[in-house]
Amino acid sequence: MLASTLMLIALLCAGVLIPVPYAEMSPGPTVNTLGEHDGEPVLQISGHKTYPADGHLNMTTVRVTSADYRMNLVEAVYGWLAHDSKIVPHDTLYPDGKTEEQSTQENAEEFSQSQESAKVAALKELGVPVKSWVIVSTVVKGSPAEGRLHAGDVIKAVDGTAVKQPSDVAKLVTKHKPGQKAVFTVVPAKEQAAAEKANTAATRTQDVTITTATSHDTGARRAVVGISAGTDHTFPFTIDIKLADVGGPSAGLMFALGIYDKLTPGSLTGGKFVAGTGTIDDNGTVGPIGGVEMKTVGARDRGARYFLTPADNCAAAAKDTPGGLTLVKVKTIGDALDALKDIRSGDTAALPKCTTKG
Structure with a gap:
């Protein structure tokens, strides 16, 4: 018996001391996009008529252990057994x-x-026009573009071919062989900012010639200049989203719905408690996110009855749906608006519900 006790103590000590290559995910806080956070409205709109909104359109989050935290074996086993957490390989998160x-x-x-x-x-769903253009989003340090292009520069053309969307930039650059020159026609970021402030269009452009280099990522070798392209917009009125200490793209859908609700009369939810998640692009397409199982738990613990779920996350979410929570499948902002119409009317039989098959 003494030997068994000592062995058990040794195993417990080893479990506490031995680090394992895992990280933990658990339900994070949820925030009502229609309400307040830390004493101020999450959505602040000026320059356009807004309307009162009731109910909940909660965005959801996931807590994760930090990159430098080294979990021990005991913590990993406890996490595996716990219902409200998920243990994943450390490299999955970092x-x-x-x-x-x-x-x-x-x-x-x-x-x-x-x-x-x-x-x-x-705004597109509401038929409100939004001006958009392609910009330099980031410049890689030590790349051919460093010092030549700058974040915020508006890319009008590459080698004389007009650029209409961010993906056009890479397509035009990779037509070159590494070592060849690519000519960018841009509006410098400072001039664009000044034009926006004056509510005018920037007209002066300049050509910037950059010698391409060879890519060094995991893809096929190709010509690169060391930038990533993105999209910038000018809105006809001011929309501010006030929410600190939150990261990642997964609140996009719920922010969009909150904005839509504030700009339209009536209530999208009919006073019901709706939560959800999902990325969203400029065209209103809803994309998948990570940690959906943790988000549904967090939403139900907070009081949600319905959860707007990206279609690509439905199967995973439906495998362990918290009691009393209905998972609603959405692919676009239009799907979400249709679902909310059924929810507020009480006609939920026809809702597109998630199943373990999707």
């Missing part, structure tokens, strides 16, 4: 040795982009 700082920066950028896309998607 691939390629990504640091906490890098992950935080990336999540902040994705969160900012999701806010912009949410605004665009909501």
Whole structure:
């Protein structure tokens, strides 16, 4: 018996001391996009008529262990057994040795982009025109573009061919062989900012010639200049989203619905408690997210009765649906608006519900 006791103590000590390559996900806080957070409205709109909105359109989050946290075996086993957490390989959350700082920066950028896309998607659904253009989103340090192009520069053309969307930039650059020159026609970021402030169109452009280099990522070798292209917009009135300490792109759908609700008379929810998740692009297409099982738990714990779920996440979410929560499948903002119409009317029989098959 003494030997068994000592062996048990040794195993417990080993379990506490031995690190394992795993990380933990658990339900994070949920925030009503129609309400307040830390004493101020989440959605602040000026320059356009707004309407009162009731009920809940909650965005949901996931808590994760930090990049430098090393979980021990006991914690991993406890997490595997717990219903409200999920243990995943560390590299799933932090691939390629990504640091906490890098992950935080990336999540902040994705969160900012999701806010912009949410605004665009909501206004397009309302028929409100939004001006858009392609910009230099980031410049890779040490790349051929460093010092030549700058974040915020508007890309009008590459080699004389007009650029209409971000993907056009890569297509035009990769027509070259590494070492060949690509000519970017741009409006400098400072001039674009000044034009926007004066509510005029920037007209002066300049040509920037960059010698392409060879790519070094996991894809096929190709010509690159070391930038990523994105989209910037000018909105006809001001929409501010006030929510700190949140990252990633997964709140896009719920922000878009909150904006739509604030700009239209009546209530989208009919006073019901609806939560959800999903990325959204400028055209209103809803994309999948990570940690959906944790988000449904967090939403139901907060009081949600309906959960707007990206179609590609339905099968995973439906495998362990929290009691009393209805998972509603959506592919676009239009799907979400149709579902909310049924929810507020009480006619929920026809709702497109998630199943384990999708």
